[in-house]
Amino acid sequence: MARTVVSLNDSKIKSAIAKHKKSPETAVRLSDGGGLFLLLDKKGGTYWRFDYFKPITKKRTTIGLGVYPELSLAEARRLRDEYRELLVQGIDPATHKNHLEEQARFALKNTFEAVAKEFMQTEVVAESTRHRNEFIYQYLFDAIGKKPIHEITARQLLDVCQIYEKQGKSETARRMRSKAGQVFKYGLVLGLCDRNVALDIKGLLKPHKKSHHAAVTNPKLLGELLAAIDNYTKRGSVVMCYALRILPHVFVRPGELRHAKWSDVNLENRTWAYTPSKTENALGTELIVPLSTQVVELFKELRVITGHNDYCFANYWGKTKLLSDSSINKALKNLGWENGETTGHGFRATARTLLDEVLKFPIERIEQQLGHQVRDMHGRAYNRTKYLEERMVMMQAWSDYLDSLKEKALNS
Known part of the structure; x- marks a missing residue:
C-alpha cells in the first residue's frame, strides 16, 4: 500500500525549521508529494527539491528548484506540476531547465x-x-x-x-x-x-527630402559676409576665427578643414594635401589644395598658436580637442546669418557658382578642386594631382576676388 503524504503548509514548514535549528545534526526532508520536498540541511539551508525518474534511463534524479521562503510553497508546486507534465511528454526536466537557463544567458549577453x-x-x-x-x-x-x-x-x-x-x-x-x-x-x-x-519597416518612414547646403552666391552679400567674418575676432575663439577666414578661400568640406594636420600643410610649396574623408574608402586619392598668398599668411599666423599640435585647428576644450562639427555654422549664425542663409559647407557652392559664372574658370578645374570625380573625353577620371598649375592660378584668383568683394563691403 502506497504511503500517504500529508501536504505541507507554511505553518508546518516554519515549525519544522524552528525545530531543526535546535538539533541540526541530520538533514530533514519535508515531503509535499508528487516528488516535491523541502530539504533542511545541517547548515540551516532550506532548499526545494524535485525527485523524478528520467524518461529513457529511468534513473532516479533530483534537481533543485530554489530556496525557501524566496521560492514560496505555491511557486514550488507550480514548478513540480510543470515538470511532471514535461515527463508525460518524455522531456527531462533537468534538460529543459538547463535549456531555459542557457536561453536567459544568451539573451543577457546578446542584447x-x-x-x-x-x-x-x-x-x-x-x-x-x-x-x-x-x-x-x-x-x-x-x-x-x-x-x-x-x-x-x-x-x-x-x-x-x-x-x-x-x-x-x-x-x-x-x-x-x-x-x-x-x-x-x-x-x-x-x-x-x-x-x-x-x-x-522599409518604406513606412517618410522619405528624406534632400536639401542643398545654403550658400551665398550674390557677390555683394558675399562681400558683407567676408567683412563680418573678419570682425568675428572680437567675439570668437582665435582658432575659430582662423577657420572662418580660411574656409571661404579653400572651400573644402568643414569637417576636412577641422581635421587638417600640420604635417599635410606645406607652406613653402603652398599646398595642402589630404585624402577627403567622403571618398576615402571608394577612391583613396589625395586632394591637393593650392594655397593662395592670403591663405599661406593665415596659416603662418595660425601655426604660432597651434603649431605644437598635430592638428591645425586644435581646440583646448571638448572631448576631441578639435572644433566641433556644428561650431562653424554656429559661428556664422552668431554673425547674424540665420539658418538657411549660409553654412560652412555652403562655401563650396559659392565657389563653384562664382568661379564659373564670374571668373570664367573651366568647370572641370572647379569640380576637380572640389574633390569631385571629373572624366576626360575618353571617360577616364582625372587624378586629383593633375592640372595643379592651372588650379594654383585659379585659387589665387579666387582669393583676390574675395578680397575685392570684402574691400567693397567695408568701404560701402
Missing part, C-alpha cells in the same frame, strides 16, 4: 546594444562619420539597447523611429532604421537573430 557595439568595431568609416553614427546608435540604445536582439519586433523598431519622425527629425529616423538594419544583418550572420526586422 541589441552588445551586438551593435561589436558591429561598430568592424565598421570602416571616417572619424567624422563614426562620431555622427554614435549619436544615432545612442538613440537606439536608449530605446531598445537592453532588449535581446532576437526578441525585438518590427513594431518596436518602427515605434522608436517614428518618435523622432514626429519631432520633425525624419533624417534621424531614417538613419536609425538604416543603422539598426546593419546591426540586425550582423546578428543574422552570427546566428543571434532570425530576421532583419529593419527590412520589415
Whole structure:
C-alpha cells in the first residue's frame, strides 16, 4: 500500500525549521508529494527539491528548484506540476531547465546594444562619420539597447523611429532604421537573430527630402559676409576665427578643414594635401589644395598658436580637442546669418557658382578642386594631382576676388 503524504503548509514548514535549528545534526526532508520536498540541511539551508525518474534511463534524479521562503510553497508546486507534465511528454526536466537557463544567458549577453557595439568595431568609416553614427546608435540604445536582439519586433523598431519622425527629425529616423538594419544583418550572420526586422519597416518612414547646403552666391552679400567674418575676432575663439577666414578661400568640406594636420600643410610649396574623408574608402586619392598668398599668411599666423599640435585647428576644450562639427555654422549664425542663409559647407557652392559664372574658370578645374570625380573625353577620371598649375592660378584668383568683394563691403 502506497504511503500517504500529508501536504505541507507554511505553518508546518516554519515549525519544522524552528525545530531543526535546535538539533541540526541530520538533514530533514519535508515531503509535499508528487516528488516535491523541502530539504533542511545541517547548515540551516532550506532548499526545494524535485525527485523524478528520467524518461529513457529511468534513473532516479533530483534537481533543485530554489530556496525557501524566496521560492514560496505555491511557486514550488507550480514548478513540480510543470515538470511532471514535461515527463508525460518524455522531456527531462533537468534538460529543459538547463535549456531555459542557457536561453536567459544568451539573451543577457546578446542584447541589441552588445551586438551593435561589436558591429561598430568592424565598421570602416571616417572619424567624422563614426562620431555622427554614435549619436544615432545612442538613440537606439536608449530605446531598445537592453532588449535581446532576437526578441525585438518590427513594431518596436518602427515605434522608436517614428518618435523622432514626429519631432520633425525624419533624417534621424531614417538613419536609425538604416543603422539598426546593419546591426540586425550582423546578428543574422552570427546566428543571434532570425530576421532583419529593419527590412520589415522599409518604406513606412517618410522619405528624406534632400536639401542643398545654403550658400551665398550674390557677390555683394558675399562681400558683407567676408567683412563680418573678419570682425568675428572680437567675439570668437582665435582658432575659430582662423577657420572662418580660411574656409571661404579653400572651400573644402568643414569637417576636412577641422581635421587638417600640420604635417599635410606645406607652406613653402603652398599646398595642402589630404585624402577627403567622403571618398576615402571608394577612391583613396589625395586632394591637393593650392594655397593662395592670403591663405599661406593665415596659416603662418595660425601655426604660432597651434603649431605644437598635430592638428591645425586644435581646440583646448571638448572631448576631441578639435572644433566641433556644428561650431562653424554656429559661428556664422552668431554673425547674424540665420539658418538657411549660409553654412560652412555652403562655401563650396559659392565657389563653384562664382568661379564659373564670374571668373570664367573651366568647370572641370572647379569640380576637380572640389574633390569631385571629373572624366576626360575618353571617360577616364582625372587624378586629383593633375592640372595643379592651372588650379594654383585659379585659387589665387579666387582669393583676390574675395578680397575685392570684402574691400567693397567695408568701404560701402
